[in-house]
Amino acid sequence: MTSSAEYAMPLDMLDDFLAFTLAGKKPELARQGACANGVRWSWLDDGILLLAPSAVQEASAPALRSVLVSAGVHGDETAPIELLNRLARDIADGTARLNCRLLIVLGNIDAMRDACRHLDDDLNRLFCGRHTQVPQSREAPRAIALERAAQAFFDGAPNTPGARWHIDMHTAIRASAFEQFALLPVTGAPVSRAMFEWLGKARISAVLLHTTRGNTYSQFTAQACGALACTLELGKVRPFGQNDLTRFAGADEAVRHLLAGTNDAVNSTANAALPRAFTVVDQITKQSDAFELLVAPDVANFTPFARGTLLARDGAYCYTVRHDEERIVFPNARVKPGLRAGLLVIDTTAQTLAELV
Known part of the structure; x- marks a missing residue:
């Protein structure tokens, strides 16, 4: 039987996971438990939180979709970090539905604390093993930790089409002819219609298709974990607290529908428009x-x-x-x-x- 201490919800953590993480805190009583609505949580590492539906629903785990949603791989890209923080809170208090396995990842925490893009090296160029080339970099251990967390998470997911997703949310350094766009890693497989349709629902205007393998987080999860993966660019870099999150309501809504299993409920206008495609x-x-x-x-x-x-x-x-x-x-x-x-x-x-x- 699970103890009451294990199932006590750490309100300070789930109510503001970002503040909890930036303060360097760790759960005091237990590293796993359940919210009042039955959603189960596991604190895995700094900025890494696993959420899953109630025990009854989790009994059919092989049938559940597994979704990794990340933000802050660049520490100064604050709007997606704030969106993800709000999502964690809403799932914990029942405002947002969760009908899949979810791994929430806040990427470069030290860079977030310093309000900078990175400390030594661009974390989003250190995946797929490239961290081994810069062992002295302060970003290298984080790249290793994020790779291991993703692999462990997706090891618990089936290989059926559409069962594994990774949405890596960023913001661009500069203005763009398409304010919100996506990048898809190259895997050798045909481009996924499911991903393109989801991006349309997220009101993403353009998709950039890579033609060579890179060292990004989404390249790693696509290549090593078999995930439908994308990098989202959602506006411009701004300090924490200065973002108008309503500008990214389309992406936020689409992520929430993906997690709830209600993808088809996204508004019909967004459903009708697939993004433009650009190839590198x-x-x-x-x-x-x-x-x-x-x-x-x-x-x-x-x-x-x-x-x-x-x-x-x-x-x-x-x-x-x-x-x-x-x-x-x-x-x-x-x-x-x-x-x-x-x-x-x-x-x-x-x-x-x-x-x-």
């Missing part, structure tokens, strides 16, 4: 400190450039637009040498939507 055709890589990115410092994501436009140079290296139109995404000349300083994409909407499976 090249990458600008910073090779040395002599690198020059020849675009305006405040150029927006998805800004188009015509064939023949010189976008970057670095000694003998240069990047010139080769297609009739290419759009630049994530331009950033301040990255370390060897890292991506921009992606170039072309519109492939018609072809992509025709090939969804």
